[in-house]
Amino acid sequence: DAGVTQSPTHLIKTRGQQVTLRCSPKSGHDTVSWYQQALGQGPQFIFQYYEEEERQRGNFPDRFSGHQFPNYSSELNVNALLLGDSALYLCASSPRGVNEKLFFGSGTQLSVL
Amino acid sequence: DAKTTQPPSMDCAEGRAANLPCNHSTISGNEYVYWYRQIHSQGPQYIIHGLKNNETNEMASLIITEDRKSSTLILPHATLRDTAVYYCIVRVGGGVETSGSRLTFGEGTQLTVNP
Numbered sequence: 001d002a003g004v005t006q007s008p009t010h011l012i013k014t015r016g017q018q019v020t021l022r023c024s025p026k027s028g029h030d031t032v033s034w035y036q037q038a039l040g041q042g043p044q045f046i047f048q049y050y051e052e053e054e055r056q057r058g059n060f061p062d063r064f065s066g067h068q069f070p071n072y073s074s075e076l077n078v079n080a081l082l083l084g085d086s087a088l089y090l091c092a093s094s095p096r097g098v099n100e101k102l103f104f105g106s107g108t109q110l111s112v113l
Numbered sequence: 114d115a116k117t118t119q120p121p122s123m124d125c126a127e128g129r130a131a132n133l134p135c136n137h138s139t140i141s142g143n144e145y146v147y148w149y150r151q152i153h154s155q156g157p158q159y160i161i162h163g164l165k166n167n168e169t170n171e172m173a174s175l176i177i178t179e180d181r182k183s184s185t186l187i188l189p190h191a192t193l194r195d196t197a198v199y200y201c202i203v204r205v206g207g208g209v210e211t212s213g214s215r216l217t218f219g220e221g222t223q224l225t226v227n228p
Contacts, residue, residue, distance in 0.1 A: 004156070033214035042200060042218030043157065056215055090156050094214060100145075100206065102214060104156030 002027065004105035006091050012111045013081050021076040021108045025093030032074040033102070034066060035090040043090055049074055050096050078110075086112045117201045122223045125195075131188040133222050135201030138182040145206040146177060147216070148186045150197040150224075157200065157218075160186065164206070191226045198223050 005024045013019050025032050031050040035043035045058035049068035068074045072093075078085055088109050092102040118136040125131040137146065147162040161168055161175045163184075168175045174187040188195055200221040 031214060035216075040220075042198075042220055043216070045215045045217070048214040058215065092156070092214060100162060101159035102157075102216065104158070106154070106156050 006105040023091030029093035037088040119222045131191040133186040147202040149200045152197040
């Protein structure tokens with residue numbers, strides 16, 4: 001049983017560009033959330049999706065947007081990249097009715113130059 | 114979600130018990146205590162959670178004080194593979210509709226298990 005898978009594992013972009021990160025949840029999970037982890041800090045919640053809609057959002061600007069597909073996979077889009085967007089982006093999944101433990105992927109390391 | 118306080122780092126000898134403390138003095142009655150850990154270059158991993166009773170699973174034990182203002186995560190026989198950052202998180206329990214997927218991570222405790 002595959003866990004949460006994220007792609008790509010590493011990505012390098014330049015300021016002003018746009019980036020799309022992808023996540024496939026663990027089998028049987030329909031809820032996906034995204035986190036940003038800057039170096040040396042704990043992960044910060046970006047937003048959560050279920051039933052293909054954004055349900056909760058953290059304190060992130062509108063440059064951060066997402067999408068969830070009918071197969072429950074998800075994308076995180078970041079527009080107009082800033083140097084400060086350099087971070088590890090983590091995807092987590094859970095079944096909606098049982099939210100007691102989130103399963104995290106290994107993340108996408110984004111570097112903005 | 115209630116704020117938590119953890120020591121920034123701890124050391125433990127391999128084979129000994131690792132006791133990681135967490136203070137959460139502003140915890141509300143409907144908030145659970147969760148523990149996650151993050152091994153280098155990996156995503157966080159769920160360890161255990163509890164409301165007010167002590168809990169044990171195959172990974173660890175969670176001891177919550179009677180007033181619920183603090184807790185301790187116990188790894189009974191620490192191994193080198195337990196070296197990680199351990200996060201104590203307090204949040205409302207329940208399904209996604211009630212509590213969402215938001216976990217508020219602090220900076221955690223860097224546990225180093227030494228041979």
